[in-house]
Amino acid sequence: MYRLLIKILVFISIICGAVNSIGITTVIVDINKNNYYPKYGKCGTPDLTCNNIQDAIYYFNRISPNTYQQLNLLLNDGVYNNTNNFIDNKKLNATISPITFGSVNVVFDGSKGTKSQDTLFSFTDSTISITGIQFVNFQSKSSIIKSESGDIYIDQCNFKYISSKDGSIYLKNSNGLILNSIFTSNVVQQTSDSASVISFFTNYKNKFTISKCQFNDNIALNGGAIYAKNTAILTVDNPPLSTIQNTLFNGNVATGMGGALYIDNIPLIVTSNVFTNNTSPRGSIINLNNALMNITSSSFFSGTSLNYFLSTIIYTTKSILNIDKSTFDRSFSVAINCDSSTVVTQNNNLSLRLICYNCVSIIEGVQDCKGVPK
Structure with a gap:
């Protein structure tokens, strides 16, 4: 319409x-x-x-x-x-x-x-x-597109070979809707520890939706494709829910945390996505900190754990993580590193193995570990 x-x-x-x-x-x-x-x-x-x-x-x-x-x-x-x-x-x-x-x-x-x-x-x-x-070949000290205290809609755009300090798209206290767009071989300068290809910062008032996009071979320090953080000191009831759906994350690299996603204090719905060949020392696909994430009907393939005990595919700290009806290949010896979090997994193709530190984890309705390292 x-x-x-x-x-x-x-x-x-x-x-x-x-x-x-x-x-x-x-x-x-x-x-x-x-x-x-x-x-x-x-x-x-x-x-x-x-x-x-x-x-x-x-x-x-x-x-x-x-x-x-x-x-x-x-x-x-x-x-x-x-x-x-x-x-x-x-x-x-x-x-x-x-x-x-x-x-x-x-x-x-x-x-x-x-x-x-x-x-x-x-x-x-x-x-x-x-x-x-189409956006190509930028060397930016900031970002290519920046929105502050507004609303932005991006559809059918391509971002390729962009080097930036704050990401190709930088959203600060803005609502973002990004559809049908492709991000390929973009690099965020390694001195920027709080930015990614898409950088989203909010104070609990805004949300982003990413749908039917592709993130291929992008590199950042934290969040090889997406970095999302709430910057508010005080919490609020019923904060806006952000969504990532029907999107491919392939070959993205974070030299710090979260090969595809770094999520900090943001409630996020992740549904019907495909993650393959993403890499990071701490959460080869996702790093989740003090946040709520619901993952459904998504597929996880061939993530690279650069550090067996720290990385796994999802590293979660002080968070709530729910995984339902998702597919994992058998290359992952450990799926989730649970640090002071609650993890619930059900209806997946594998019974996921966890490393737990002061965690509550429930796998297919059975409590797996609580309170002690495993």
Whole structure:
């Protein structure tokens, strides 16, 4: 329904040009042309497209009557540099997508331009939708996409060969919905101990949903693919539940903790995912700290334990972990390292072996260990 609405709005806007109606302004960018218009002048119509995103933003900010105005930014196919195709806005409500629905030829290449070490899209108090964009070859001192105190929707995007300090996508006190996107061979600088390819920080007010995505061969210190942390000091009743579903985690590496996921003080539902060949010294697939995680209908294959006693596939500390209806291959001599936690497993293909330190563990309804190392 959302995509159909966007297509209808795009069609109406293209027919009418850059029209300020029903609170939506459509502006078209074509980097392949070199149109002439005065600085900060009108552009963005089919006949006079803007030459870059900065010109489009300048024009939109000049004509938009209030902060509730919606920008529909349509990008023609091409390779966009980062010199004048970045966004740094507060209270911007925008959709960003190719003008040709379904195109995979709108590419932001960090190796082209003068601002490759800066954040490409930075938003504060904004509601943003980014669809169908390719991001490649960035060397960033921050992140590629950053949202603070807002809402962000990312669909059908690819992130590849990105080196960053804070992750390809950085969410701070923001709600994130990331769908149908692929993250491949991205690296988070090893000096950043609290960031991953997707970094999520909240104070119990926000949640993220990741669905139908792929994370392949990414590297970080903690959380080879995803790092999620609650930063609030005080707890709250019924905090928002984040979700990861129908997603592949393959070949991700954390040199610290959590080959695929590092979860700290976040309630998380993990359902219908596949984990294969992820690696870390402490939780080859997942590191769970002071958190609640429910895993259902997921598959775990060939995780690499760099340290037999510390790693296993899931390392949980002061947490509650429930695993139901999931599949484990037999390469794991130990499945879970339980440290001061409660672990409940049932309806899985194997009776999972645990290492327990002051834990309550219940396997298929039978208490396995409690209070003493095993």
